[in-house]
Amino acid sequence: AFARWFPLPYYHLRRAMQKLSEHDTDIKPPFEGSVYPAACANLGPRTCCRWHHDINNYPGIPCWILALGDFNYKLGGHLVLPQLKIYIEFPPGASFLLSSAGLKHGNTPIQAGEKRYSFTQYCPGRLLSYVAYGFKLGRDFSEAEKAAMDEAAGESWRQQLARFSTPASLPRDRRWVRRQEKKEARGLV
Template sequence: MRDKLPHLPKNFPSTVFTAAAFNLGGKVRTFKHRNSLNWAFGWCAITALGEFDPARSGQLILWELKLVLDFPAAATVLIPSAVITHSNTPIADGDTRMSFTQYTAGPIFRWVENGCRTEKEMQVMDPLSYAEMQTRKDTAYLRRLGNFSTVDELLEKTV
């Protein structure tokens, strides 16, 4: 995407994400949720910050995977936050926990794929491309799933 819009400034010099959120409340915790507006086929980087015992508070819960993970300060996890329901456990008394999250909203990808215009603008300005894009919508998710590694591919690399 960067090569199509080189004039846009980056949030940070070394990130691939277009947005970031600082959660600095001191006892930051999230309730069970999905970030449905994030790019479903991309990653969300969550970094835990603060001083807490990750074995007793602030664990990361990935609901569909049935996982509860110790998630210590300074650790970063990459998850597809639009499709994996996630939360974290409450913070113990005396502990502090904050987070820094980086992500990219799905509409940004659609806007770039549409030639840096909304679907309505594309429909008016380029009806042929709009019609072609509409025919590809039903199978778009299959093409994008190819961006993810399979378990077999991951295991193959470690042997």
């Protein structure tokens, strides 16, 4: 779902994680088949998150949230996006992609006797900064140096926002990623 609906952020993260694993071969994703560098399981048994921003996550990479458990999703467990003033039914087994750093989010409580868990995959923002800064920490550079390196690596706010597809650009963005992946396979990138 991530690659299909967010092709440019997916490709950006995949390339950054590829660079990171080439730099340090001991670094691996939490599990095979995932491009995300981090994951978290909330084991409840009545997982409910208050409205919040995940300020340490990378805003330009949507996190992936999976709802699990045994609860009546019509009565509780809704995904809440208060800035957009919407509640979304979020049944067990459903997943949702959102910029957890950019959008305040949470969920509603479930009914007594029900169980709700969640599993989330995400990207810490400082990890991509570490890659952009040549595998050095941000504290090693001035603000001006960091801004220049962010811009060069495609990490500025403007560049992060530009990677989010619109309905009109989504087919074009998918084609671009497929072309890049074909070039990579031929060793041209």
